[in-house]
Amino acid sequence: xxxxxxxxxxxxxxxxxxxxxxYFPLETHIVKKITQEEIKIREISTIYNNNYEELPFSExxxxxxxxxxFHFGLDVEKKYEEVIKNRNPELIVVDxxxxxEKINNNPYIWTDPLLLRKIAQNLYESLVQIDKNKASLYKKxxxxxxxxxxxxxLKIKQKLSNSEVNTIYVLDDYWExxxxxxxxxxxxxxxxxxxxxxxxxxxKFTQKNxxxxxxxxxxxxxxxxxxxxxxxxxxxxEDSIFKDKWQVNLFSLxxxxxxxx
Numbered sequence: 001x002x003x004x005x006x007x008x009x010x011x012x013x014x015x016x017x018x019x020x021x022x023y024f025p026l027e028t029h030i031v032k033k034i035t036q037e038e039i040k041i042r043e044i045s046t047i048y049n050n051n052y053e054e055l056p057f058s059e060x061x062x063x064x065x066x067x068x069x070f071h072f073g074l075d076v077e078k079k080y081e082e083v084i085k086n087r088n089p090e091l092i093v094v095d096x097x098x099x100x101e102k103i104n105n106n107p108y109i110w111t112d113p114l115l116l117r118k119i120a121q122n123l124y125e126s127l128v129q130i131d132k133n134k135a136s137l138y139k140k141x142x143x144x145x146x147x148x149x150x151x152x153x154l155k156i157k158q159k160l161s162n163s164e165v166n167t168i169y170v171l172d173d174y175w176e177x178x179x180x181x182x183x184x185x186x187x188x189x190x191x192x193x194x195x196x197x198x199x200x201x202x203x204k205f206t207q208k209n210x211x212x213x214x215x216x217x218x219x220x221x222x223x224x225x226x227x228x229x230x231x232x233x234x235x236x237x238e239d240s241i242f243k244d245k246w247q248v249n250l251f252s253l254x255x256x257x258x259x260x261x
Contacts, residue, residue, distance in 0.1 A: 018131065021069040021084070023077045024048045025244035026110070027096070031070050033145040034123055034138055038131070042066065044080055048242035052079045064088040068130055070123065073097040074107050094126040103176050111241050111250065112177035113153035120145050152247050156254050157182060163258040167209045169234060171216040171225065174241050178250070187211070193227045206232045213237055213257055 019040045022028045026048070028041050042063065044055070055063070064087035071077040073095040085091050096119045100109050109115045124142040128135040160182045167185040168175075179186045194202070205211075214234045216225045222238070229236045237256045243249050 018068070019066040021063055021066045023071050023074070023080065024242065026242055026246060027070055027072065029244045030096075030110070030116075030119065030246065031123060033148075034120065034127060034141045036137075036141060038134055038137065048240075050074075050076055052076050055080070055083065060084060060087055064091070066091065068092040068094060068126075070094045070096060070126075072107060072110070072119075092126075092130060094122070096122050098122050103180065106173055106176050108174050108241055109177055110246055111175060112181045113149050113156070113250070114181060115177060116149050116246065117146060120149065148247065152250060153181075156250060159254050159258055160184070164210060165213070165257050167211050168257070169206075169211055169214040169228065169232075171214070171221050172218075174217055175215055175239070175253075178253070189214070189228060191221055191224050193224060194231050199231045203232055206234060215239055217241075 017038060017040050019042065020031065022031060022041055022043050024043060024045050024047060028043055031039075031041060044063065060083060063084045066084075066088070069081055069084065069091055071081070071094075081091075081093055085093070097107065097109055099122075100115055100118050102109065110119060120142060124138060127138045131138070165184060167187060168179070169189050170186045171189055171191055173186075173188065176186060178184075211232075212234055214225055214228055214232075215237050216222070217238065217240055219238070225236045225238075228234065235256075237253070239249075239253050239256070241249060
């Protein structure tokens with residue numbers, strides 16, 4: 001009788017889904033590129049927030065039921081990792097940024113499609129260790145994801161190679177990996193309104209270097225971006241690298257950079 005029950009329930013055991021945690025939707029989107037619907041994912045936050053916020057006891061309890069925490073190794077994520085791991089010492093933590101060389105400790109590596117290949121590799125290698133029974137499925141999805149990444153890289157490279165985008169102004173460092181990969185120089189502007197005495201020299205510099213775009217992320221910086229844009233005759237581009245669909249984000253950013261005002 002025991003043997004019969006084992007045979008009946010063995011397929012269910014193989015197909016059982018384990019629970020995982022991510023910090024925000026972008027990570028969920030990337031993890032699902034390889035896992036599809038094979039795992040249950042719970043997000044700590046529905047939007048990216050760089051500031052740690054205390055979790056209610058009930059939330060910590062729910063997250064503590066997870067088997068693995070996938071994250072990018074951001075400082076805020078490490079704080080949540082510590083809290084949840086205190087409740088569940090058996091929690092497996094997978095830093096998707098493992099062994100990726102960072103620019104001045106800049107953590108926003110996923111804006112570079114070729115570094116995203118390494119993220120995918122870290123994810124895949126961890127999955128086949130955690131969930132060996134589904135290794136063949138994960139391998140198939142992993143290879144498909146790599147193909148998607150490579151196609152994205154090449155399409156963006158072609159678009160930017162055929163454009164005049166060589167130098168851009170930025171208000172933050174979110175786009176450094178993207179810019180470095182596609183050989184675009186970034187010039188960081190202070191988050192302050194331009195003084196009238198600064199404008200003539202800055203305008204000459206802008207025109208001489210063919211700078212036509214200003215990237216900014218936070219809506220709080222909108223008025224400063226308007227000041228720089230109007231005085232230096234550059235296009236404002238508000239862009240978030242934290243939206244969930246990485247490929248759509250990069251294509252959208254590329255189109256904005258090459259589009260005329």
